[in-house]
Amino acid sequence: MSYCFFFWDPHSGAVVCVESEIRGDVTIGPRTVVHPKARIIAEAGPIIIGEGNLIEEQALIINSYPENIMPDTEGVEPKTMTIGINNVFEVGCVSQALKIGDNNVIESKADLGKNVILTSGCIVGACCQVNTCEVIPENTVIYGSNCMRRVQTERPQPQTLQLDFLMKILPNYHHMKKTVKGTSTPVRN
Amino acid sequence: MSGTVQMEWHQTPGNQVDSHYCPSCLENMPSAEAKLKKNRCANCFDCPCCMHTLSTRATNIPAPLPDDPSKTTMKKAYYLACGFCRWTSRDVGMADKSVASGGWQEPDNPHTQRINKLIEYYQQLAQREKLERDRKKLARRRPYMPLAFSQHTIHVVEKYGLGTRLQRQRPGAPITSLAGLSLKEGEDQKEINIEPAQALDEVEPLPEDCYTRPINLPEVTSLRQRLLQPDFQPAGASQLHPKHKHLLIKRSLRCRKCEHNLSKPEFNPTSIKFKIQLVAVSYIPEVRIMSIPNLRFQKECQVLLTLTNPVENITHVTLVGCEEGDPEDINSTAKVMVPTKELVLAGKDAAADYDELAEPQDFQDDPDVVAFRKSNKIGFFIKVVPQREEDGDVTVSFKIRHDFRNLAAPIRPSEEGDAPTEAIWLTHHVELSLGPIIA
Numbered sequence: 001m002s003y004c005f006f007f008w009d010p011h012s013g014a015v016v017c018v019e020s021e022i023r024g025d026v027t028i029g030p031r032t033v034v035h036p037k038a039r040i041i042a043e044a045g046p047i048i049i050g051e052g053n054l055i056e057e058q059a060l061i062i063n064s065y066p067e068n069i070m071p072d073t074e075g076v077e078p079k080t081m082t083i084g085i086n087n088v089f090e091v092g093c094v095s096q097a098l099k100i101g102d103n104n105v106i107e108s109k110a111d112l113g114k115n116v117i118l119t120s121g122c123i124v125g126a127c128c129q130v131n132t133c134e135v136i137p138e139n140t141v142i143y144g145s146n147c148m149r150r151v152q153t154e155r156p157q158p159q160t161l162q163l164d165f166l167m168k169i170l171p172n173y174h175h176m177k178k179t180v181k182g183t184s185t186p187v188r189n
Numbered sequence: 190m191s192g193t194v195q196m197e198w199h200q201t202p203g204n205q206v207d208s209h210y211c212p213s214c215l216e217n218m219p220s221a222e223a224k225l226k227k228n229r230c231a232n233c234f235d236c237p238c239c240m241h242t243l244s245t246r247a248t249n250i251p252a253p254l255p256d257d258p259s260k261t262t263m264k265k266a267y268y269l270a271c272g273f274c275r276w277t278s279r280d281v282g283m284a285d286k287s288v289a290s291g292g293w294q295e296p297d298n299p300h301t302q303r304i305n306k307l308i309e310y311y312q313q314l315a316q317r318e319k320l321e322r323d324r325k326k327l328a329r330r331r332p333y334m335p336l337a338f339s340q341h342t343i344h345v346v347e348k349y350g351l352g353t354r355l356q357r358q359r360p361g362a363p364i365t366s367l368a369g370l371s372l373k374e375g376e377d378q379k380e381i382n383i384e385p386a387q388a389l390d391e392v393e394p395l396p397e398d399c400y401t402r403p404i405n406l407p408e409v410t411s412l413r414q415r416l417l418q419p420d421f422q423p424a425g426a427s428q429l430h431p432k433h434k435h436l437l438i439k440r441s442l443r444c445r446k447c448e449h450n451l452s453k454p455e456f457n458p459t460s461i462k463f464k465i466q467l468v469a470v471s472y473i474p475e476v477r478i479m480s481i482p483n484l485r486f487q488k489e490c491q492v493l494l495t496l497t498n499p500v501e502n503i504t505h506v507t508l509v510g511c512e513e514g515d516p517e518d519i520n521s522t523a524k525v526m527v528p529t530k531e532l533v534l535a536g537k538d539a540a541a542d543y544d545e546l547a548e549p550q551d552f553q554d555d556p557d558v559v560a561f562r563k564s565n566k567i568g569f570f571i572k573v574v575p576q577r578e579e580d581g582d583v584t585v586s587f588k589i590r591h592d593f594r595n596l597a598a599p600i601r602p603s604e605e606g607d608a609p610t611e612a613i614w615l616t617h618h619v620e621l622s623l624g625p626i627i628a
Contacts, residue, residue: 123275140407143239143274150238150426151407153280 014051015167018175024063029053029085033166036174038089045078050085050102054159054166059089062096066114084120086158093124103155121155202442202451209436210458213242217458218436229433232290236271237414237429243269243278245289269293269431281427296430298420310383471499474506474534474591476619479568483627486578491570492623498534498565506532506591508571509616517618518586525585526572528558537565575626586620 014028017036024042028034029051037057040047044065055061063081084102089095090110097112101120106112110124113131118124122136125143130136139152170176209223210216211230218226234243246268251261266285269278278293279285286292298304396402408426415422423429442452453465479493498504508527511518533552552562560568575583592612 125273141275148239148274149407150274150276152275152277154277156275 015170016177017170018177020177022177031163031167033163033170035059035170042081044076045080047081047083049083050087052086052158052160052163053083053089054087054163055089056091058092060094061089062094063098064096064114088156088159090126103158105156121152123152123156203445205441205443207439207441207454208456208458209438211434212437213434215458217456223436226433228436230436231433233434234269234293234431235417235434236274236276237418237431238276238426239271239274240417241271241273242434243271243431246270247289248285250285267292278431281429283430293431295432296421300420306381306383310381313381472593473615473617474498474504474589476589476621478621478623481623484573484575484583484623484625486575486626489572489574492573493560493568493570494621495566495568496532496534498537500594501536501538502594503536504534504591506534506589508532509588509590511586511588511618520584520620521586522577522579522581523573523575523583523585523623525574525587527587528569528571530555530558532559532567532569534567535562535565573623578626580625582625583623584620585623586618588616589619590614590616 013030014032014034016022016028016032016034017038019036020034020038020040022034022040025046026040026042027046027048028040029049031051032049032053032055034040034055035057038055039058039060039062040049040055041060041062041064043063045063047061047063049055049061061081061083063079065076079098081098083100084104086103087100088105090106090108092109093106093111095106095110095112096114097116097118098114100118101122103121104118105123107124107126107128109127111129111131112118112124113129115133116130117135119136119138121139123141123143124130125141125147127145128142128147130142130147136142137151139155141150141152142148143150206220209218209220209228211218211233213233214230216230216232235241236243247265248268249263250266252264253259253261264287266287267289268283268285270276283293410423410426410429414426414429415424418430418432421428421430439454439458441450441454443449444451450465451467452463454460455462455464475497477495477497479495481492482490484490496506510525510527511521535552554562554567558569560570562568571585571587573583573585591614593615594610594612
């Protein structure tokens with residue numbers, strides 16, 4: 001059972017493929033593309049995704065319960081996961097970070113823990129696991145098997161070309177999830 | 190292979206550098222050119238941050254037209270970028286270039302002049318030493334030996350890399366590599382004097398906020414990053430300039446005793462084949478483990494091995510267990526009983542896969558010993574009794590004795606006409622690691 005708000009409109013809405021799995025209270029902003037087999041799961045609270053994001057195949061964005069709390073404990077407040085604009089979640093990455101800013105790139109098979117907060121312009125390299133409890137400063141690049149870090153001078157460019165291309169081409173090959181535009185009542189999937 | 194048959198496995202064969210090539214652009218270069226360029230590729234760069242190969246990227250920047258400064262057109266600008274750590278040449282302040290390749294300069298070393306002078310001085314010193322030794326040697330040696338080719342003089346020439354007149358650079362120009370070309374006779378002996386290095390009493394003091402200033406950690410270079418640029422060894426990441434990529438070599442191997450070429454790769458860097466490839470695998474029957482039952486301490490187990498014949502004629506193989514006190518038998522932890530009869534292996538027939546009507550050869554195998562036979566391969570049993578109950582793999586060893594016919598050697602013309610080549614019997618030590626004991 002899932003309640004999703006998203007607006008599918010080829011000009012200003014999000015493009016969400018029907019093979020993607022979206023569970024829970026998820027809001028997806030316009031111009032965001034969600035590939036098939038991506039999974040966005042809002043277990044312990046809602047997820048709000050901004051605009052211009054690119055969520056590729058087998059990416060997992062999950063707002064999960066903390067490890068030591070059972071799902072049906074009372075008194076646990078749902079925490080909202082916020083994801084900003086122009087982020088890229090590459091193939092196979094896992095993100096549990098509760099707050100992600102703008103213009104970040106999370107490369108393939110990267111793993112973000114629950115207590116990480118990404119600001120803007122960060123790049124988490126392929127296969128890097130970041131599960132420290134910290135705020136990653138702006139424009140940080142995390143790379144390598146030892147998760148070395150360095151600061152870059154420019155933030156990664158937003159993938160406008162790729163997004164435009166996908167928004168045109170994906171509907172030709174996949175079915176899209178449809179919903180009613182602009183209503184406040186939740187729609188069943 | 191020459192007249193001697195010798196297996197080179199206990200001694201490492203002599204290594205020689207065969208060719209130089211760049212691993213990213215696969216450009217071949219002769220050894221002399223490689224030495225001149227300090228074994229670096231001219232086109233490719235390494236990221237100073239993570240040491241991966243840099244790629245050239247292009248952007249469009251608006252630039253004013255030369256005729257009409259008020260209008261702007263899009264011009265292409267190139268910069269270097271690393272795909273792994275996202276370093277770009279703009280991070281260290283290198284301006285974008287308008288040509289795709291060849292525009293990137295490495296920064297000059299401020300100590301170039303001094304180093305050049307020192308090299309010249311030492312080259313002269315080495316030359317003097319060489320003349321002295323030659324004079325001494327000439328007194329003792331026979332008069333018809335050429336002067337330049339004594340062993341000692343060659344070493345001395347190479348010591349500081351004597352350059353010819355053409356190569357001696359003007360001070361201030363970039364350092365050339367120490368190309369080891371011999372000095373021409375009759376070269377003018379210009380005296381070069383160098384000033385000795387002066388020790389200073391006063392050293393530049395540390396900055397006052399050395400202990401109080403907070404460290405900007407991303408700006409500090411790691412030791413590896415620093416030492417890869419020995420000219421500058423920058424402490425700050427904003428001074429890390431890219432270096433040219435190091436060349437790799439292909440090497441050829443030689444037998445130490447008879448100087449025969451054993452392995453010589455192709456010159457072309459894109460080809461992995463060999464011009465000469467004399468490896469033991471293509472002459473000696475190969476033992477492989479096919480199946481291992483559960484190994485138990487001090488219980489007899491039967492292990493199935495296969496023997497494959499790599500040559501085209503029939504090979505006879507005898508297996509013998511190792512004797513007590515065998516110097517090669519150091520690792521075995523189990524007793525092994527090998528088949529006592531001689532095993533016969535059929536020759537390798539390249540067309541066997543396609544020729545279904547070929548008659549199976551009749552070898553009359555003992556079913557207790559030979560499990561199966563398939564073209565040039567047989568499977569046979571050995572009995573293993575693990576002797577040590579410990580962690581670690583059960584290791585057995587035995588000797589394999591087979592006949593070898595050297596078909597590559599020229600057949601001596603004999604009176605009987607077609608004499609078959611004689612078989613040489615070779616014995617090798619085989620060690621098998623069979624895995625852990627399962628309790």
